Amino acid sequence: MGKNRRMKIARVEKDLSQEQLAAAVGVTRQTISMIESGRFNPSLQLCVAICRALDRTLDQLFWEEEAE
Amino acid sequence: MGKNRRMKIARVEKDLSQEQLAAAVGVTRQTISMIESGRFNPSLQLCVAICRALDRTLDQLFWEEEAE
DNA sequence: ATAAAAAGTAATATATACTTGACAAAATGT
DNA sequence: ACATTTTGTCAAGTATATATTACTTTTTAT
Numbered sequence: 001m002g003k004n005r006r007m008k009i010a011r012v013e014k015d016l017s018q019e020q021l022a023a024a025v026g027v028t029r030q031t032i033s034m035i036e037s038g039r040f041n042p043s044l045q046l047c048v049a050i051c052r053a054l055d056r057t058l059d060q061l062f063w064e065e066e067a068e
Numbered sequence: 069m070g071k072n073r074r075m076k077i078a079r080v081e082k083d084l085s086q087e088q089l090a091a092a093v094g095v096t097r098q099t100i101s102m103i104e105s106g107r108f109n110p111s112l113q114l115c116v117a118i119c120r121a122l123d124r125t126l127d128q129l130f131w132e133e134e135a136e
Numbered sequence: 137a138t139a140a141a142a143a144g145t146a147a148t149a150t151a152t153a154c155t156t157g158a159c160a161a162a163a164t165g166t
Numbered sequence: 167a168c169a170t171t172t173t174g175t176c177a178a179g180t181a182t183a184t185a186t187t188a189c190t191t192t193t194t195a196t
Contacts, residue, residue: 031184043109058126
């Protein structure tokens with residue numbers, strides 16, 4: 001569970017503050033903050049809601065290919 | 069939150085029982101059962117673990133395009 | 137340099153994911 | 167038809183995601 005830079009970038013590209021994104025997906029600002037800073041494990045539903053708000057898919061924001 | 073048929077299909081294609089998949093990802097059989105039958109909201113980490121065990125990505129198992 | 141907005145973080149509380157144990161129903165193999 | 171494996175489901179417990187409130191630090195704008 002590292003930082004989620006992709007999510008932060010997607011949010012900034014959409015010109016949303018953490019608070020605005022939080023309101024859009026129905027959680028608090030703190031929850032968004034902790035997800036971006038990678039120090040917890042959101043539910044699938046929340047991930048999907050974030051993806052829809054930011055016009056991305058799960059793979060684009062939350063999937064990491066493994067090194068080989 | 070409907071049934072997750074894609075996950076079940078991917079599991080069967082890999083010839084794994086719910087119990088084997090559960091062991092592979094470190095949860096109980098009941099948890100896998102409830103995810104497949106769509107009556108709860110797994111964590112991102114668990115979704116990722118399931119994807120890795122089944123050689124799929126998040127989009128392949130857990131993303132649904134919206135109708136337009 | 138100052139003010140305002142945005143973001144990090146901490147403590148306590150609550151909702152819910154997930155476990156454990158157990159039993160029944162359904163599926164599969166012989 | 168029977169035995170075995172797999173799956174569905176329930177009740178009660180534990181762990182953790184998320185809320186709430188509040189304070190501090192950083193960023194952005196004037």
